[in-house]
Amino acid sequence: MDPATASPLSTWHFSGALRTYQAEVLDRLEPGGDDPLHIVAPPGSGKTLLGLLLAAREGHRALVLAPTVTIRQQWLRTATELAPEATAVSDDPDRIADLTVLTYQLLSVTGDGSPFDDLALAVWTDELVASGRTEADAATWLAELAVDNAGRYRSGIRSRTRRLRSRLTRQRPAELARVLHPNAVALIDRLVAAGVRTVVLDECHHLLDHWAIVVAYLAGRIRERGIEPTLIGLTATLPSPDDETEFENYSNLLGEVDYEVPTPAVVKEGHLAPYRDHVLFAEPTPAEATFIRRHESLLHDLIRQVLSTPDALAYLEQQLQPDDASGEEEGDAALARLDRAFSTDFALTRSCALVLREVAPQHPLVAAIPPVLLDRYTTDDLLTVLSRFAHARLLSDPSAVRQWEYVRRSLADFGYALTDRGIRRGRNPVETTLAFSAAKDHAAVEILRRELTGDDGDRIRAVVVTDFVEHGNNRGLAGDAPAGALRTFELLAVDAVTARLRPVLLTSQHVRVRAEDAADISRGLSDLLGEAVRVADGVGPVRDLQLRGAGSGRVVGAVSELIRRGDVRLLVGTRGLLGEGWDCPSVNTLVDLTTVATSSGTQQLRGRTLRLDPAWPEKVAHNWSVVCLIPSDVDLDDGSESARLRRRHSHLWGLSADGEGRIVSGLGHALAAPVVEAWERVLDKDPSTTIGDIDSLLRDQWRPRARTRAEWRIGEPYTPRERETISIRRTPRAPLLRARQTATAAAVGAAVAGTATVGALVAVLAVSGVSLSPLLGVALALGGGVVAATASGLRMLLRTLRDRARPAEVYRSAAIAVVRTLREAGRIAPVDESAITARPDEADPTRIRIEIGGRAQDAVLVADAVEELFAPVRTPRFLLRIDAAGLPRLRALERLADRLSPGRTLLAVPRMIARRRGDAELFRAHWQSQIGSCALHELTGVEGLALLRLARSADDRLDAAEPRARVWG
Incomplete structure (x- = not known):
């Protein structure tokens, strides 16, 4: 039978019982599709069996690629249990079987550089040939450019590398083959010729760079035969998206995750240990502490030597008092400049303020800075200001060359490289000291x-x-x-x-034990490995064991067996x-x-x-x-x-x-x-x-x-199911209270209704023959209106008191306002609002947890916005001003409301909502509908800066211990 159309794995059989999630994967993911299968499951959850069953379902010859020899052996053992005969499984690249298990390294590229750089150079060469050069001339010119203008050469390579990475899976196999070793190309060609159509990629998070090229080439060669390959990716965890280009290679090959098995599910089903x-x-x-204290002393020296000088003080003043505040009184101008500085660059301005307080605590500007911003300066604050000052004042002054060099050397001690291009973080000796x-x-x-x-x-x-x-x-x-x-x-x-x-110490070069244990452990290893294990001569408390010819995989397995027995x-x-x-x-x-x-x-x-x-x-x-x-x-x-x-x-x-x-x-x-x-x-x-x-x-x-x-x-x-959670701390100075926009109107309405009701009653009495003076009738009617209005105000006051007793309901309403705004703005899909909850922590009633369920991506977006809403205010575009209680404007009630919630609450409108004014207005409307009176303020002009300063002085609502988490189950 033609191997390209055979069904060699169709007779493989598993006689055991599948785990719940394994069965669900096989049921949910249909066989025979053209798209890759991408599964995330923790170690120990049975990925090997699952991968083999998925491959067997496809009914074609399959290749398994594993990252290590140890993992390769696991695949071989499990596959042999399923296969009808042992010859159906192979780990020999010269004998392609129905299922062949190899390591990625066998198909890997060679060379020390990036394979993408090699591909980029090849593409650049082709471009030059297409423009009329010969291939030899193009290669010579590029070699000379690399020497004569290294920056331009690197730039050209980088730009082509970015293009190559973004379209890796669409590269022609002939192009990819140019950076693969000939032996790897020959092996891949043999696999394709033998009819391999299914490729199982174990621990596929490794497919970030050169291994991605190998798999892309293999898949491309299969497609050249008119067959769409089936890629099955298995991993315990997704790779980090920090390197966007490498992550794009990964996602281009395997696509979105089709099924993820959370570790808690495997534990709860009894297949992993709790x-x-x-x-x-x-x-x-003590020795490390001495080293660290030397750096602490150096920090103080930097303050005295550099940042206490008149020039440095002038720099700090300039950062805290930027120009363009004309037309205002002197005192107001200073505050306006300070607000403008915070609005322009909050982080730098705060750092400058903290350093100014340290070096000149009596400076008039220190008293003008909101105390909430003046906690303590950190090392990062000092180093940030120091590097900015050095660039702004020292680098451009020829007479300050010695001071520039002093700052540069001092920063080097903290792991910073200060150059005329800027400052970059290098190896931090204090960080290294702590890490190791x-x-x-x-x-x-x-x-x-x-x-x-x-x-x-x-x-x-x-x-x-x-x-x-x-x-x-x-x-x-x-x-x-x-x-x-x-x-x-x-x-x-x-x-x-x-x-x-x-x-036992076990590394690729060492097997080390205590001298007292050496004889017993060496005998145990010798029995397991089937060869002599010698105890090396030595003095002191430890001894090395010498094993000749035993590979690291066998030694690891033997030591693991000693652990199982309890000998180690x-x-x-x-x-x-x-x-x-x-x-x-x-x-x-x-x-x-x-x-x-x-x-x-x-x-x-x-x-x-x-x-x-x-x-x-x-x-x-x-x-x-x-x-x-x-x-x-x-x-x-x-x-x-x-x-x-x-x-x-x-x-x-x-x-x-x-x-x-x-x-x-x-x-x-x-x-x-x-x-x-x-x-x-x-x-x-x-x-x-x-x-x-x-x-x-x-x-x-x-x-x-x-x-x-x-x-x-x-x-x-x-x-x-998973939910995003945001933890809020109730702030006694500004609790979040529900308020009615129509509270005053309701009080007026109640007064009118009360007046009319009592007036009608007076009229009825008059018709009935009861004699009342007109003045008394009017007084009774008006009194009825006052009583009704007061009752309405008292109802609002009782609601406010209830909100203080049950604040979680109001915070849930705030989250609902965010959800509805994002949904109507087209940022998220429709959300089941019953999946939005808020409740006090059982152990700590001052903490409120807001939980957001639903589709994972949308839940994260909503949680991000809710977290930003209650986070300390920095530099938002809009502020939402919330009335203290929204009560009728009765003086006695206002005084009581001020005791309950002094002043007004100002919250930052989340950036995702604040990008468009229409979305911000929509958020205001939803807040008003869900909670009550509020006003939207765009931070422009002096009034906006004053509001911003007031907002930044508010208490922090987010729980400092753990503001954000996810909950499962």
Whole structure:
């Protein structure tokens, strides 16, 4: 039978029971289509089986591409179980079978440069040939251009590279073949000739650059035979869209995600172990602290040497008092200039104000700046002002060359390169010190000690993962061992508690153990590998094991087996070896000492602990992050560690740390609100809180693994939906109250109606023979009107009091106003408003959570707008002014309303709505309909600047601990 039309996989059979989501994928995704199939599912969710069943359904010869040898072996094992005979499966590129499993590297490009650069050069050459040059002449001219005008050459390559990347999947195979190795081209041609039509791309998030070219070439060659290939992409996580061109390659090949299996669903169905994320905060070692304090001292020197000079003070004044405020009184002019400066560049103006207060606290401008903006200056504030001043005043002044050089060298110490083109961020030594602090090694010891003292201490099987074997930068700290797996292992091996775990260091070049364990572990490895393992000679507490001829994959597998047996209970290694593809179900504790924060890297590392352990059916995994913070008594700032922690957990789902049983993403599943607040105080240099205080709070909230398992409620029904959440803090100075635009009119109407009613009653009495004087009748009628108006006002007052008691309803109404505006403006699809909810937090009634459900993309847009609505005001186009209570203008009621909500509330109209005035007016109308009286103000002129200053002095409504998160289930 012609291999191009055969159905070689149609007889493959799976006799087991499919998981719920596997069956749903097979049911939802129809076979035989021309579009790619794109599936996202966590490690351990059965992607391998799912991919094979999808390929078998297509009924054609298939190729599986895997990123590592270890993952390739997993595919081979599962495929052999499904295939009717072993010969139907192959991992030999010289023997193409019904299902062939290869690594991406076998088809990869060669060379050190970017393959897109090579393609761009080829395209440029073709363009020159088309214009009349010979190919040799074109190549010579381009080579000379690269030397004589390197900037112009790079620009030409970049512009063509951008075009190539944007249309990668439409490139002709002949063009793509120009950058592939001839062996790779020959192998792809053999695969196509053998009838391969289905291509399964495992861990397809790798398809960002050169591997994308390989797959594009393979797909193009299949199409040249008149056949549309079926691409099946499987990954645990989508790649980061930070590099737009690389992400475009990925999306062009695989399209939108067809099905995503959330990790909580797999846990709740019992196919992954329940888990909890933990964080341990550490502070630098004494030697590192000395290094950091030297930078703190340098900061103070910079203030004294540079920013306290008359020239620097004049620069700060100019930034805070821009020109063009003529025609106003002197005092008003100063405020108007200040408002204009904030409106033009809020961030720079605020930084200048903070620095001015530091260097000249008695300066008249300091008193004019709203106090809410003058908290504390940060290192970034100082460095921003310093670099701007250096460019504006020092670079252009020949007499200031020595001061320019001083600033340039000082900034270099902080990781900034100051040139005549601007300033760029380089390697920050303080950031490096914190990222690879030796304190993190000690934190790993502390974590394992705590785990061993728990109820399940005897079951602990832990892995400690680092970025490197040895990091090349020791920050100039003489005598310090370089950071990395070797340094971490040395400490774990000598600690009396962690040594009981019989730790093993495993890297591509090392297998290291404690001297006391060397004989036993070497015998165990020798039995598993079937070859001699020798203990190297040495002195001290550790020994290296020598394994000749055993590949890294076999060694990793053998050590994993020792962990399963309990002969080894602690493994130390790098993420390159122990990340993607490593499978050891017995591991239940991860200590992550890496700097990984991307979605793909984070998910892969966390996936190592989530496999079910046959030896412990009640397994619960603990995943630890370690963060090194500069103590609050050191003025130097560095937010890199904190930002990394936030980015890392933004990709992950987990049980809420507040103990509510909710499943959330973001820091809320690792840190409870009181811990986050204490952490923020340390970052703000609040002397009342130390890093030790944070640790005490974390210890108090420690939950046993059994409780974690119970909170997951495994096996119970669940609703597979996601919602965006925004957390609001109720502000006592300006609560959000419902108001009626027609409140005054209602009071007048009530007065008229009351007067008419009483007047009619008087008339009836008169007709009935009751004698009343005309004056008394008029007085009674008017009195009735006053009583009716007062009753109407009291009803509005009672409604205001009810809003204070149940504020969540008003915040939901605000979110509904946003939803309706975006929908009518055509920004989102119709939304089921019942999916918009708001409720007080059970543990903290001052916090209100607004939840937004519906289509994921629309929910994110709505949540972004709601978050911006209640965020601190910066530089909006429109402000929404909200009446305090919207009560009738009765003086007594107004005074009471002012006590309830002093002044007026000013909210920034979200930018997505404020782009068009018509949309902003639409938002005002919806707010008025849902909540009550409001007015829209466009920020122009002096009045607009005054309103902006007032808005910026308002209390922050967003919850500082965790303003934004997602909820699942």
